[in-house]
Amino acid sequence: MDKSPSPGVLDMPQEAPLIQDPKSLVDSYPVVPITVDCVIFGFDENELKVLLIRSDLEVFEGKWSLLGDVVHDTEELDEAAYRVLRQRTGMEDVFLEQVKTFGSPNRHPGGRVVTVAYCSLLNVLHHQLKILDNELHWHAVNQLCDMAFDHKDIIDECYSWLQKRIQEHPLAFNLLPEKFSLRQLQNLYEAILGVSLDRRNFRKKFFSMDFLIDIEEYEEDVPHRPGKLYKFNFEKYEQNKRKWFGIDF
Amino acid sequence: MDKSPSPGVLDMPQEAPLIQDPKSLVDSYPVVPITVDCVIFGFDENELKVLLIRSDLEVFEGKWSLLGDVVHDTEELDEAAYRVLRQRTGMEDVFLEQVKTFGSPNRHPGGRVVTVAYCSLLNVLHHQLKILDNELHWHAVNQLCDMAFDHKDIIDECYSWLQKRIQEHPLAFNLLPEKFSLRQLQNLYEAILGVSLDRRNFRKKFFSMDFLIDIEEYEEDVPHRPGKLYKFNFEKYEQNKRKWFGIDF
């Protein structure tokens, strides 16, 4: 019920005096710790997975938790998220995007902690987990329970974000191996969106986009006719970024 | 370059010991102030506007700034944003949504301050500004300059967010008076999206959605044939929320 201005001041021309010392202003603000939490999606065995560790808080004993850490003093928020990802999985060069900030006063049992959720997609097989502390594990997104903190809410938000995002940008390719079959691609879309799609139309759609490179290789060791393998043409996609218009609600 | 766990602990079965006192863990974290900033868009004289005040910091003398304030100790982030809006404009019952969090270490001259940007849309005429301190004013979005802090970046992000959002959800109606002509609606879309649209197709589009209520009234005091006025059927829209699918990039 107050307005923000006016510690260390000094009268000035017009109406309100200007604040000369921003530092003492900021020092008067209440403070809280800021963390980042990474929701890292992967795809394996035709299921969308998310990377979790066991919480190391006793109050959450046995519950699963997102990968997160405090943001350091001089660190960008994005940097902090990349650092967590690197430290926990050993991976670099991964797509990572801010999704939403969660700051309920009681979301952390140790006092208020505001967390910025980042979402990341990576390929379970290509990116072997290099560090396995706290039982770092992939969990099927559809079978989550007993999460620590508000991490279930965070995952739900990120999952919705992903469903939407993957229809506007070809993020899905970050979840697949470098070479993939169209069936794998379709399985991925079906898993993420929770729908089933017509195989022929799906192919037409992707071929007409013209972002797939036919590498003239085939699946091996499959008990049926092997499918062709493709790579995604990231370069071409970057050039043709969509000029987007269409009112549609 | 460290991992997060392990102040006040005590050895335990398996590998890592569990933390029994979350409070002392959180107390060990570095802390920063959290603020919210509101990017309040309005529409007037066929221009998209944003609500700004003069910065009250001397280092930003003469520059414009978003409406913002510190988040109180026991306050939800959303609540804080609504409070700012209420205190600065006198308005309640306005659409408000979290857009993105900005936390560069040097974005505030008084020390690190992390801010959560919220976006709000309201109707310039309907919602008269009740409080006019710090030269609270509407500014054309296309003519911003000399903003304090990183507020120009924040507005840019929110503007992009709005352009996208308004094509998926009928947010635009929050910017118009209760009764509006189709021309007003089209002007609004053209202003926000920065394109010009075919009048007949625009009408067809909106009539076919069937969310406009014909109230059998007409414009008055216009020097040409008066247009029909409509209301937006928020209720019907809520019921028919879009089931959305279409890969499209």
Next chain:
DNA sequence: GCAAAAGTGTTGTCCTTACACCCATGC
């Protein structure tokens, strides 16, 4: 009667959907 903007339909194109049969491989 003139200026200014409202109102109105049709057509072609493209995109989306639905749908069924043959093919290549492993066993």
Next chain:
DNA sequence: GCATGGGTGTAAGGACAACACTTTTGC
């Protein structure tokens, strides 16, 4: 040779884009 999934084409319907003339009002 059979089971499994890969690969392919077409037709109908719906959405979108382009486009010009008549109507109503104030002055």
